[in-house]
Amino acid sequence: MAIQIEIRGNGGLPVGGNGGSADKRPNEQLGSWFVRSGWSKGELARQVNRRARQLGAHHVSTDTSRVRRWLDGEQPREPIPRILSELFSERFGCVVGVEDLGLRPAHPSPSASGxxxxxxxxxxxxxxxxxxxxxxxxxxxxxxxxxxxxxxxxxxxxxxxxxxAPTPAGQPPLPQQADGERLRRGxxxxxxxxxxxxxxxxxxxxxxxxxxxxxxxxxxxxxxxxxxxxxxxxxxxxxxxxxxxxxxxxxxxxxxxxxxxxxxxxxxxxxxxxxxxxxxxxDRPLGSYILSSMSRQMIHLGRPDDALELIHLAQYGSRESSTARTQAMLHAMEARAYANMGQPNKCHRAVRMAEDAFSDCDPRHDGDPDWIRFFSEAELNAENAHSFRDLAYVAGRSPTYANLATPYMERAVELFRAESEHQDGHHRSYALNLIGMATVHLLHKEPEECAAVAQEALPLAKRVRSERVNNRLRKTVDTAVRDYGDVPAVAHLGEALAEQMPDYVPEAV
Structure with a gap:
């Protein structure tokens, strides 16, 4: 399914208490999900009643007129919002939260964006x-x-x-129920x-x-x-x-x-x-790590400007509390963002800063929380290799940046290959960097070398359950087949991938 990125503002929700009518406005969010579901009001009412009985909420008795009032803006009481969330989630095969339906849970509602x-x-x-x-x-x-x-x-x-921002003062120490009573005490x-x-x-x-x-x-x-x-x-x-x-x-x-x-x-x-x-x-260092994961996702989705904003926020927020390893990781992600924005000078600078910060890391991981211990020499080289590889593509398959990527990628693959011999090796990272090495060979117009490295990645891709690995492998093989489909090694690679992934169909040469 294609991902649609929609830039949303701060959406408002209907005003008024549960079941009240003051300042009531039609619930456009619920209405949108309802129309797309294809249900009638009566069918939705019957499903709500059936699910309520399954939950033991025998007092719930919904009819067509009640559904109409919800669409008109009436806020139903629990467990109706939770039941509607489950029903629409099942209908569409994705998580449809209470807030996505324009309904208010017991706490202040978030915006429509979630x-x-x-x-x-x-x-x-x-x-x-x-x-x-x-x-x-x-x-x-x-x-x-x-x-x-x-x-x-x-x-x-x-x-x-x-x-x-500072946490607002005067917050209750525990979540509150609708009647203001504290939740269970254990x-x-x-x-x-x-x-x-x-x-x-x-x-x-x-x-x-x-x-x-x-x-x-x-x-x-x-x-x-x-x-x-x-x-x-x-x-x-x-x-x-x-x-x-x-x-x-x-x-x-x-x-x-x-x-x-x-x-x-x-x-x-x-x-x-x-x-x-x-x-x-x-925990600000942990927060900076979470922001780096969000940044990586934005790069994946083609939003390097957003990625850079998130990384700078992470760096600013943890500048006095994060370890050298965390700082190195953040600089490496900053380089990735600059590379995808087509800013080579800033990318070079961020790569150097990542290497300088990593040189200060304690090899015994003293002081490093567990969540950053993955960022090894192999990961540093992998990130820097992908930065220069991405820069090469942004610059129109530039051989200069491809040459810069090569030694980093070779070192990353070498280190991950050694790690993969151990049971706790990072097999997904190894697979991703083999695929990355294959793309670098394509940049150098080396189809046989590309095919050999991609063939090495095939059993790893089958071993790990990662759509990210599978998609990158498919894309790399497609590019190789399209550009060098007459090379026997590349043709064999396309056949091997089609055999391993039945849904894969090589592009026509």
């Missing part, structure tokens, strides 16, 4: 819980889709700038229990690097949902901050895995929620 959210702990917990629950519901039913649009431009960057977590939760985030990151985003994503989302449940219980201040850190790490990883398998709007929503959780934890 990005400009309240920077407050209770709302963050509630939104994380709601979104992960909806995602799990879709996963159980076999849906893996993408939303129709995601935020970009000022609608994305400006809300993220509030990450650095037993406070012990230190071993907290450490075990923190260890799960480390384990999931290792699995992602080895297996790709498609294998363990549901497990990560499930663990995230469990952590949000714990955050709704009464925890002490330090324990709550540690839980928010775990929630931020898991939400970032859920976003990263969603990005890896092509669920771009879902990925962005998780990234945004992760940044909110990192703010509640008071």
């Amino acid at each position: 990005v400009d959210l309240p920077w407050a702990g209770p709302q963050t917990v509630s939104l994380l819980s709601e979104f992960s629950r909806s995602d799990l519901m879709l996963a159980r039913r076999g849906f893996l889709g993408t939303s129709l649009a995601l935020a970009a431009g000022p609608a994305l960057v400006e809300p993220m700038q509030r990450w650095l 037993t406070r977590l012990s230190r071993p229990e907290l450490e075990l939760l923190e260890a799960t985030a480390v384990m999931f990151r290792q699995w992602d690097a080895q297996c790709g985003g498609g294998l363990r994503r549901k497990a990560v989302v499930g663990q995230l949902h469990e952590v949000t449940d714990l955050l709704q219980e009464a925890q002490g201040g330090p324990a709550a901050k540690r839980l928010f850190t775990v929630a931020a790490e898991l939400a970032e990883l859920a976003g990263w895995m969603s990005y890896d398998i092509g669920m771009q709007p879902t990925a962005q929503k998780y990234f945004v929620l992760a940044l909110h959780a990192a703010k509640e934890a008071g």
Whole structure:
């Protein structure tokens, strides 16, 4: 499914209390989803009633006139918004949150984009819980889709700038229900229990690097949902901050895995929620890492200007608290953004700064949080190689920049090949850089060498569940077949890929 990037502003929602009629306006968001669903009002009412009975909400009795009032702007009470979210999510095969339907949950509603959210702990917990629950519901039913649009431009960057603003005073310590009562109070977590939760985030990151985003994503989302449940219980201040850190790490990883398998709007929503959780934890370096993941997604979607804004925000926010390894990673991502913007001088400068920062890294990772330990010498060379490779394409297949990319890419492949011999090697990164090396050979007009390296990537692509790897491999092979389809090695490569990926059809020569 093609991804449509829609630049959205701050949309307003109907005013008035639940079920009230004061200042009521038609709910255009709900109306849009309703029209596209093809349901009649009576059919939607019957489905709501059926789902309510399944949930044990036997007091719910909806009819056609009630659905009409919702479309006219009436705000239904729980559990109706949650039921509507589930029904529309199932209908369209993508996560359709309560806020996407123009309905107000118990907390202040976010904007229609799902990005400009309240920077407050209770709302963050509630939104994380709601979104992960909806995602799990879709996963159980076999849906893996993408939303129709995601935020970009000022609608994305400006809300993220509030990450650095002081937290408003006077917030309630726990999420609130509609009647103002605190949610359940449970037993406070012990230190071993907290450490075990923190260890799960480390384990999931290792699995992602080895297996790709498609294998363990549901497990990560499930663990995230469990952590949000714990955050709704009464925890002490330090324990709550540690839980928010775990929630931020898991939400970032859920976003990263969603990005890896092509669920771009879902990925962005998780990234945004992760940044909110990192703010509640008071962890600016982690927040900068989340912003770097958002930046990488924007580069992938052809929005390098947005990527650069996000990286600069990350650098500014963590300039006094991040380790040298984190600073090196941020400079490397800055170079990627400049390369895709066609700014070679600034790209060169950022590459040098990444290398200088990396030279200050402690090889034993002393002081480095686990989430940045992936950024090894191999990753540094890979990022710099891709920066010069991208610059070469932006400059019209420039041989000068292709020559600059070559030694970096060769070193990255060499290091990742050595890592891949170990069980905990970063197999997806190895595959991506083999494909990157193949594209560099194409820039040098070396079809046989391109085919040989791409052939090496084929078994790795089959091993990891990553749509990102598969798409890059398809694109590289398509380019090779189109330009050098008469070369036997390239023709054989196209046949091998078609055999491995039944949905792949080589371009005609």
